[in-house]
Amino acid sequence: MSGLPPYASTGQRVWYYSFRVICGLIFFFLIAPIMVIIPLSFNAEDFFTFTPEMLSLQPEGFSTKHYEDFFTNSDWQLALRNSLKIAPVATLLSVTLGTLAAIGLSQSHVPFRRAIMATLISPMIVPLIISATGMYFFYSNPYIPTPFGKIELPFTLTGTYWGVVLAHAALGIPFVIITVTATLVGFDRSLTRAAANMGAGPVRTFFKIQMPLILPGVVSGGLFAFITSFDEVVVVLFVGSAGQKTLPWQMFTGLREQISPTILAVATLLIAISIVLLFVLEVLRRRSERLRGMSPG
């Protein structure tokens, strides 16, 4: 669909342009709500709407006071710190375990591959409210039930930092599995064989040959896992306690109860983070395609 042919009829011309207008409107629908947040976050008033001063672009209509509130308010700062403490650890857990498992899954003979895959992907599919409910009940047990009897634990996980980290790691795993297995599909096995042939042990082969090649997949899986944890609110609401209040949790209570425009400032900062993430992922995707000998998109 590159341009209209010169012989196009009037009807075709009309359709061609109206289709573009429709698509333009849908793109507007996709992007406008996010963009509206940004100017509103500089509102000098405590309103959620454009003031007349803002519309006439007078400088007194704008201020950074909501940002100042975010950076000085202890509630928001605690939430930010909690988010930054939870997400990286959860990501590290899911990336380590997920990459190993993805390598195992991409071997040629794996018994029950389909069932294992379905189990590992399920945290992405099961509604969060159900995962949250299950974890809320289960993590409050001071034991792990097994077919051979209960393994007693000296602690319970509900309301603790580690409980939230474990829950978030579980939620991030499907993303790591999906991205890393996708990278491994294009992986040339003769490379590892060549390395082994030249006398490298399995560990050395992994770190010197396989890891650099699948790294883009691992990193983008890690980014997915990170953003899953960083964004997650349902599970942390149930499994966590006030001490683990994260940024999305603070935003959620803010939206539900006392609606403060500081939320818009936080939202703008989060949008900036997503733009950075998007950029990094695009770079990674191109690098991965180049490494695998495909032409960059």
Place this chain on the structure above:
Amino acid sequence: MAEQMLAADGRPLKASLNRALRRQKIRALMLIAPLLIFILVSFVMPIADMLLRSIQNQIVGDTLPRTVVELADWDRAAGTEPDAVVFEALARDLAVAVEQKAHTRLGSRLNYELTGVSSLFRKTGRGVDEIGETVQDALEEAVPAFEERAAFGVMLGSPDWLAEIAAWREAGSDGRPPTFAPSGPMQEALPDTAALYQSFADLAVASEDDPLEERPWPIFYHVFAQEAQGIAFPENITAEAAALFVDGQRALDGAALDDPKALFIDIDDDWADPEVWQTIQTFSPDYTNGYFLNSVDLLKGPDGVEVRPEDEQIYITLFVRTMIMSMTIMGMCVLLGYPIAWLLANLPARTANLLMILVLLPFWTSLLVRTSAWKVLLQQQGVINDILVGIGIVADGNRLELINNQTGTIIAMTHILLPFMILPLYSVMKTIPPSYLRAAKSLGATDWTAFWRVYFPQSVPGIGAGCILVFILSIGYYITPEIVGGTKGVFISNRIAYHISSSLNWGLAAALGTILLAVVMILYWLYDRIVGIDNVKLGG
């Protein structure tokens, strides 16, 4: 017979290959095992635990063990309250339950089935310790030894236990006292009294108190008086125990006993109401389908399963609403996503990649950010209403209600889930060669025919994948409906959350969750059949 092929090490080649294959399988499984165990413990087992909770009902049998046994023979259809035997059992059970503070929990559990039971149990809990006081007074007057708090412990405990307690006291009464063990002959002679004393002593032990220093429960005297009448003197007991037993038995011979039945009905005449007893009887088994019946607007009535009264029917409506709204959102996503995917798949790569950013940015933006954006836009004093009023389409006093109803949920969730429709559609459309359309047109098809008969059928797998994905994500949504849905625009998830954090009816929450999970699992299975789990693509 052909000679076997041998490998270099002299083994048969077939065996050698099999061994290599087995080694490979084990190596693959070893790599997967850590994650699989992690997911099983941190995710699958919690879900299984929740599924179990939807049928578990041990609380009635655990709290009222004796009553449940006696009540099994009660004829529920007779329309009268049970015999005095059942009330005797209830008196014993409640005496223990009140001390464990378990009766209020049982009350709230049964209150889900019959309104008013919660307050009945709470009220009864305050009066139940009157049972036995008559006998207690009589016994203490006749045998001063029973005024000692240790009397029952000395009479019932085994000599070993009494020795251990003495040693524990000697050592400074630190930590947990030794666990109570009744003396054999006494347990045989006074089984109920011994069992009650066991519960009493266990409670004391758990809170690190000396059982012999605790005030005995009045119910001991009541049960002792009943059991001691007319039985032979138990052999092989300590002299102290024998003295207490003989004196007690003599003093209590023909003594007036409290009537638990009269007392209970005096505390609250609901105890004479057969409906209360029917509820207890119905929910006495360890497992129940009651929560599931409740989640489809049925209830366990006196004569089997019946439909709930009209004003209590909410869940079927809620399930249907969740389904219809998810379908609507799915339909909107197809409607808006199809043109975009088509445009992206047919534009030159450079332009398409640029426009793709407009799809991926919302995809990567925090859910809370997008939800707050819609809250800002859709409010009565929000941006959309302001614009509409500003250009004069809507009068100021007549602003549109776009939020806290179904419209709000549908608009916001369509926006949030649209990328999940566009991405699978796009990846399918990318694989449809544009030459097919050109071929159709050169064979004389109109633009519409060429699209509808040639292009569209090839894009159906993408629609299928996108629809299932959007539908699965949509029916389980919680955050967005909670914030923009008000009361009319909420999903079943919001009800589950309500039962967990506010009404504390966990069994019902688990049953609703199980039904929701079953729907999602069927769709997941379908998705796996149609698309394949391995083919899930993220971010284009």
